[in-house]
Amino acid sequence: MAAEAAAKVKSIFLYPIKSCRGISVSESPISATGFRWDRQWMVVNSRGRACTQRVDPKLALVEVELPDDAISLAWKPNKSSYLVIRAPGMDELKVSLCKPPQTCDGVSVWEWSGSALDEGDEASKWFTNYLGKPSRLVRFNEESETRPVDHNYAPGFRVMFSDGYPFLLVSQGSLDALNELLKEPVPINRFRPNILVDRCEPFAEDLWKEIKIGNLAFHGVKLCSRCKVYFGQNMVCEDLPEGNEHIIKLGDPVYVINTFASYEDTST
Template identity: 55%
Template sequence: MAEERTHGSSVAVASAGAPPTVKSIFIYPIKSCKGISVSKAPLSPTGFVWDRHWVVINSKGRGYTQRVEPKLALVQVELPLEAFSFGWEPNNSSYLVVRAPGMAELKVSLAKPDLRSDGVSVWEWSGSALDEGDEAAKWFTDFLGKPSRLVRFNEESETRPTDPHYATGFNVKFPDAFPYLLISEVPTIDQEDATIGSEPRKTMMKFRSAEALEVNTATTKYKGQPYLGQMLVCEDHKTNKGKIVSVGDIIEVEKVFPSYADVAV
């Protein structure tokens, strides 16, 4: 599947002759805001723990991404270190801390809010979400310069399945499409200053386009886009309690295909 987005719950891979290993892991609690670099990440049925639980929405309930709001790249988020430990549950003093240039610190309680926002949509999905309240809404409204609210995925009443054309029986929260993304780096938006550039996308088009990878462009909606990485699901997602991915883990390749066109999807 083609991938042009700025980031995901990403696992970067390093390989230089030796077996490929996990080089870094990033968790993105708020969709399209800065990620948190972690040395290990517990798995959940919808992906890494705490990944894309929140999204910033506009006045119509549509979720923002860096594609339309590159300033989100400047929003830093922080969770308690223990939040990435198995079995940890937030209490009344547990917060998601949000920071951005020129903005006061925002603290969002990890306790689930009582407010609801209906008509929330992320790509093809729509439903209700937990609303983090007026303080968080004002913070993002002031920062982005347009009416915005911060909402959390309501897993008690909502499900969001992955595209059944590629994988059935899997659910996600607020990522673009799938729980995991295996990549090298993000390509078009500088995560330090939110500027947009043409590289490395322009160069990647020469060897990672649909044409270069021999993908049938007549049947793919990703014609004219580079393939950044590979979106993934975990086959044992329903029984992965206690499982964890750590930096330094060796990645075992079970099968190699001569071209993307030979991969069964």
């Protein structure tokens, strides 16, 4: 391992509902599909297809809140544990963190389709009223479904409702460099990363093939495509034996173990 850290974890973001606002946390447990609670829920239309900001930009104004202790390692939900959802002009919606009994089939996101847990009529009415079209809130059913990532890049790994991979890592230096080129600077939430690191050169993360954060090994598998550009590194986490708990915290050092030789290598 390198003697000195190449960067430090500056921010950690969770996005409990796909395409809705994220939550900044001081630490987060890691599972095989990413950070706990990340993209565990998704809004779907009348055909069961994922609703995203690409078609429904109003989702960007939907705020979500988890119980303060929900990111603790040993925490488990009870009947008084809720995901609280807010949006402009809407009453507050509370969704129980205990798994609902009902399921719905024909849920799809990108090329994946399967069944999901249905959060019920109250949540459906809330999102239907807010988006102005028939909608339902569903939760990934870990007990019956598996959604693998692209096997061409990371065979054997899986996600819930994330677009593609368990983690997206971006550096503050890259954001600063980008904003120097823009007339109107953009905040980091525009790119929806899970891990924001600092104290490294701009775009250094693009060439990170293997890094360690704490005792966890992360592998860079694919630069994140943004229309005509790439921004951020999609990553997977190795060494997650079942039954063990793993956690990342703000300030954790980032050690670079191996790098790609060139940008061409990051897309192969």
